[in-house]
Amino acid sequence: MMGLCGLANFSARELRDKKVLREMSKRLQLPRELDIVSMERVACAAPDQKLGLLPDGLVAAIIGQPWWSDPELEHIAREQGEGDALGEAYRRYGTELLQRLHGAFAIAILDSRSGRAFAAVDRIGQEPLYYMAAKGGFVFGSSADSVRAHPSIDPSLSSQGIYNYIYSHMVPGPGTIYSGLHKLPGGCYVEYDGKQTCMRDYWEPPFDETNNVRLDVLGEQMRSLILQSVKRLTKGRTVGAFLSGGLDSSTLAGMLAELRPGNANTYSIGFSASGYDEMGYARTAARHFGTQQHEYYVTPEDVCAIVPEIARVYDEPFGNSSAVGVYYCAKLAANNGMEYLLAGDGGDELFAGNARYAKQQIFKYYGMVPLVLRSRLLEPLLFRLPAAVGVVRKAQSYVRQAMTPLPDRLEAYNFLQREGAQEMFQADFLATLVPEEPLLLQQKRYAKPQNASALNRMMYLDWQQTLADNDLRKVGRMCALAGVEVVYPLLDDPLIEFSCTVPSSLKLKGRRLRHFYKEAMADFLPLEIIRKEKHGFGLPFGLWMAEHVPLQELAYESILTLKKRPYFRPEFLDRAIELHRSEHTAYYGDLIWILMMLELWLQAHGH
Incomplete structure (x- = not known):
């Protein structure tokens, strides 16, 4: 997993070549897997072609799957490297370059002459970026661990961050689990002027309810945009697709099959638990589009085996249990030779697919x-x-x-x-x-x-939290652990902006979720998938824990250890276990999972 990391807080003396910069990075003692490229003034981590070292003292680094709407900048990116294109864009347009940069990205531009720094993430926050002003400098990175490793950073935990984790099952930005460390929200950038940081928005969704174009015309526009996005993200790559059997994963599987007839690989996981197994829908989609389907059934033993590793690889506590299913599905693909996977995240938040909207x-x-x-x-x-x-x-x-x-x-x-x-x-x-x-x-x-409707406001809230801080972190980190890259075609900028023009009354008609999307895809997706209820890769942890002794031991031992920490009332932790045993096993199983993952994370990160 390639990261981005850096600092801008020491006097600059040299900016020669990448070999020299890498050698100097050893002084920072940052995690090796970040492939850090550094200098005394600045440090950036990125593949060579994504690092630009410009003669006027600019260092520009970019990670993700970016693309430029400016043809000249796109040409520079293609011929000279994406880092050089980013540096050139900054020289020409300053922070306005963000109106020309699209896709999934995290960027950092450091000016060795003025001591200024500039960093940004894409409109949704597909790529994370953490930052902190410390000891007269600016430290940033694509993970909390990379920033925390810098010697000037206070590594103490935030009480607010722990509380927010229990509330949201992850730590929502712009806060983090560490005191003074910040996450950059989607559609935002941060500047450092040598003394302090300032965060600003550069993009807000242009929601518009006045579009009176016919539904069938809008549907054709949407399908064309999705196909363009899939083409862009699969070109020249060994790529497969997650397939849960839902609307979005089935759409992407179908698009991939259209682009690679007879050679589209799809990957699905199932659970031997009533109400959780969606494999039948995945098989329906695979048959319909003629994909080469690969399947794996997750067991309680699998959960026990991977949970400690999941706690370790997340740089903040993360309580979404469906990470287990994502990992095993991604591992299935990686073992099958895939380098990239298409993920359908975002469709529900763009086109009104979450049950709480209808409720x-x-x-x-x-x-x-x-x-x-x-x-x-x-x-x-x-x-x-x-x-x-x-x-x-x-x-x-x-x-x-x-x-x-x-x-x-x-x-x-x-x-x-x-x-x-x-x-x-x-x-x-x-x-x-x-x-x-x-x-x-x-x-x-x-x-x-x-000027947004209540529906669009709920979806925008989900862009910032359900997607940026939860689902995308879940999928991205589990794919990295499994050894495969992930891309999100439904979060391409043109499709996001298109979704803003679809009236709320079409996205959600009465209580019918994703009305517009389902109508637009009626002749593309199987009828069974159009009509199915939303599910995904939800883990039956609460049910399994009630019967599987090793899972119980893992959970209960974690909670017993959590009692010794100064956060929770011991009687509450006892009651949580009792409620799981005596009442709604699935609902209180989620609570047990969240508490267990907090303790395992604290142990794994030396707290």
């Missing part, structure tokens, strides 16, 4: 009841009734959620909301943080898009 529709009805009737009659009467009665309990839950504004309502079933922070965490720990921070961050992101 919000039912709360609109309550808002139609006159306020005076709600506040003076319905609510006082309802909340006087005994909650023990099933229908009353459901009615009370509905009204409580309807009374809660978006985006807060999306967290109605969050563990922290249901259990209460005071019941979960030790008082001294809570006193060091702001419990409202995760919700405040969501509120800020939800409000950010201009």
